[in-house]
Amino acid sequence: MSRAPGYWLSAMGAVAATIALAGCGSSSGNSILLYNGQHPQVTAELASAFEKQTGIQVNVRTNDGIVLADQLLQEGSSSPADVYLTENSPELEDLEEHGLLAKLEPSTLAQVPARYESTSGEWAGIALRVSALAYDPSLVSAGSLPKSLLELGEPRWKGRVALAPTDSDFPPLVGAVIAQYGKPAAVKWLAGLKRNGQLYQDDESVVAAVNRGNTAVGIINHYYWYRLRLEVGTKGMHSALYFFPDHNVGSLENISGVAVLKTSKHQRQAQAFAKFLLSAAGERILGHGLDFEYPTRPGVAPNPQVTPLAKVAPATISPSRLGNDQEAAQLVQESGLA
Secondary structure (H helix, E strand, O other): OOOOOOHHHHHHOHHHHOOEEEOOOOOOOOEEEEEEOOOHHHHHHHHHHHHHHHOOEEEEEEOOHHHHHHHHHHHHHHOOOOEEEEOOHHHHHHHHHOOOEOOOOHHHHOOOOHHHEOOOOOOEEEEEEEEEEEEOOOOOOHHHOOOOHHHHHOHHHOOOEEEOOOOOOHHHHHHHHHHHHOHHHHHHHHHHHHHHEEEOOOHHHHHHHHHHOOOOEEEEEHHHHHHHHHHHOHHHOOOEEEOOOOOOHHHEEEEEEEEEEOOOOOHHHHHHHHHHHHOHHHHHHHHHOOOOOEEOOOOOOOOOOOOOHHHHOOEOOOHHHHOOOHHHHHHHHHHOOO
16 A cells, blocks of 8 residues: 655654654554544643543554554554544545555544545544735735635735645645636646745744744644634734635634544544544543644634634635545645645
8 A cells, every 4th residue: 555645754854764753663452552643732632631531541652643654554453542632534535545554443433524524434634724825014015815715726826825735734625626616727827836835844934934024924823823822922913813704725623533443452442532522521621722723523622812713704625525635745746846
């Protein structure tokens, strides 16, 4: 088994070469090994609460979700992982297509709406994030911001757009353009971004560049702006956050999800962890924390600082239609952006 965009691993550089370990490197007895592609801070809090509730130890390997998905594909049936947690649904779709995931228990799936789960019940979404633009009001007025993501490929944005094409959050956006407008439109848009864009390593760098006044706008997921504001304070924020109107794919709703590996030797413990993440207790941890994502469980409010999801009115594309990132990653590579 192989993953088409092998270049993505090399683009990750040292990140792909070394997996950060928290706890021990394997699971045994009453413990599980979690391959974690989510933010380490929130995952650590979730794992700690689960351990206290159940007595099951969670050992964590943290890396970019795409890197960990590639590792799972390479390891196949010999993987030591019990649970996989990642930021975007395409990695989960890819692993499902390769037959690596176990079905989640019905009581687990029942905790969140079906639209946030795989059609086969092999993974479920724990959180939502929305793509957006960070912008510098001194460089671009709110009234002149683009109404569509595709406008950022037009000549008037030359040298004014920051983006991180090798960040794992970028391919789902490309996949959304493909799904909504077709492959030729995606190719044209990426060519425009190649001409117009200032390239950065990750979304954190993009939002920081916009906030410094280095560029007019930057393509990010919404929570990076809130995390920067938390870091530098309100007085240190010289940028604002913009959501595209009318359900445009520029503000795409992305699903962060959890899955249990079919080859896990600790199915009971792994299933219990997945169920906990979607429980009211687990979702409240995610909602009140410093992650600024939207919980998927009904009735659990997100951090009060974020714009309510109903007001954002994001574009919603089903995980199966959004796909597995393969075509999107290939187009990014062919465009010269990565």
